[in-house]
Amino acid sequence: MNAKRHATEASAEELDQVATARAEVLRLATVERDWSARRRRLAGELGERERTSGDEVLSAALEGEGEPMARNLAGQIAGMRAELETIDRTVDAARRRREAAIPAVFTAEAAQLRRQAAALTAEADGREPKTRELLAAIEAWEGCPYTPAQPNRGNQAFGGQVPGAMQVVYVPTPKTLALRNSAAVLERQAVEAERRTGVRNGSVTGRDLEAIEEAVFSDPLRMGPSIADVEAWMDAARDAETTRRSRFRADQLGAVEFTLAWSDGVVRPDQSTPASTFRAERPASA
Numbered sequence: 001m002n003a004k005r006h007a008t009e010a011s012a013e014e015l016d017q018v019a020t021a022r023a024e025v026l027r028l029a030t031v032e033r034d035w036s037a038r039r040r041r042l043a044g045e046l047g048e049r050e051r052t053s054g055d056e057v058l059s060a061a062l063e064g065e066g067e068p069m070a071r072n073l074a075g076q077i078a079g080m081r082a083e084l085e086t087i088d089r090t091v092d093a094a095r096r097r098r099e100a101a102i103p104a105v106f107t108a109e110a111a112q113l114r115r116q117a118a119a120l121t122a123e124a125d126g127r128e129p130k131t132r133e134l135l136a137a138i139e140a141w142e143g144c145p146y147t148p149a150q151p152n153r154g155n156q157a158f159g160g161q162v163p164g165a166m167q168v169v170y171v172p173t174p175k176t177l178a179l180r181n182s183a184a185v186l187e188r189q190a191v192e193a194e195r196r197t198g199v200r201n202g203s204v205t206g207r208d209l210e211a212i213e214e215a216v217f218s219d220p221l222r223m224g225p226s227i228a229d230v231e232a233w234m235d236a237a238r239d240a241e242t243t244r245r246s247r248f249r250a251d252q253l254g255a256v257e258f259t260l261a262w263s264d265g266v267v268r269p270d271q272s273t274p275a276s277t278f279r280a281e282r283p284a285s286a
Helices: 002-062 066-142 175-195 209-216 227-245
Strands: 202-206 253-263 273-278
Touching: 002 066, 002 227, 066 175, 066 227, 202 209, 209 227, 209 253, 227 253, 227 273
Parallel strands: none
Antiparallel strands: 202 253, 253 273
């Protein structure tokens, strides 16, 4: 009883280790995504500030306050650029730490499986002496060896063929052997878990940038491309699709979906394309 309680407590502890490892990966993925969104907002604000700065300084200069306004705007723009660089480094650090944290999840899962296998093996080891004692006693009593029951083959015709319809025969497995078999399965699963690595290839489909990003981050254990790279690809893909769709009338156009593919965490432009559906095959100029 004490051994079983100890195994249960250890199993609960390792379940916590798996959950903790997964939570760390998710936490880093959340930081990466949130700070990438923050970067996108700040980049937009910076672009707007740079576009309007000339007019603002000119208006101030006409009032005799051009130099103070220029210095103020220059400081703001420089600060925003510095903040963007810091955000880029933060996102990059989150990606690197997430990739490094992913193997810990598989290690924790392997340890959990091995703990379960060890508990089953220990239970089988505990049963083995009693099983041998009981078998020895009945063999001595009956004067012949005893083994687990074999299938009842019924009446067999010539050549070993069983006449009639196929029959499924259930043969009970001795409990001690079943425990060892289950332990072996868990051990194989532990080995497979240890061999796992974070997925760095994949593809997702969505109708806009938000849907693509949601799909890329749907599995924190998968290392997709950075959001900055996704945004750059999406901008180029939308521009190309806008040009292509300009050859058609509005009533000819259907929905468009973007497919983003990546390999080793890097966008594959040759495999990442927008896919449009059209209500007509010929462009308006045809």
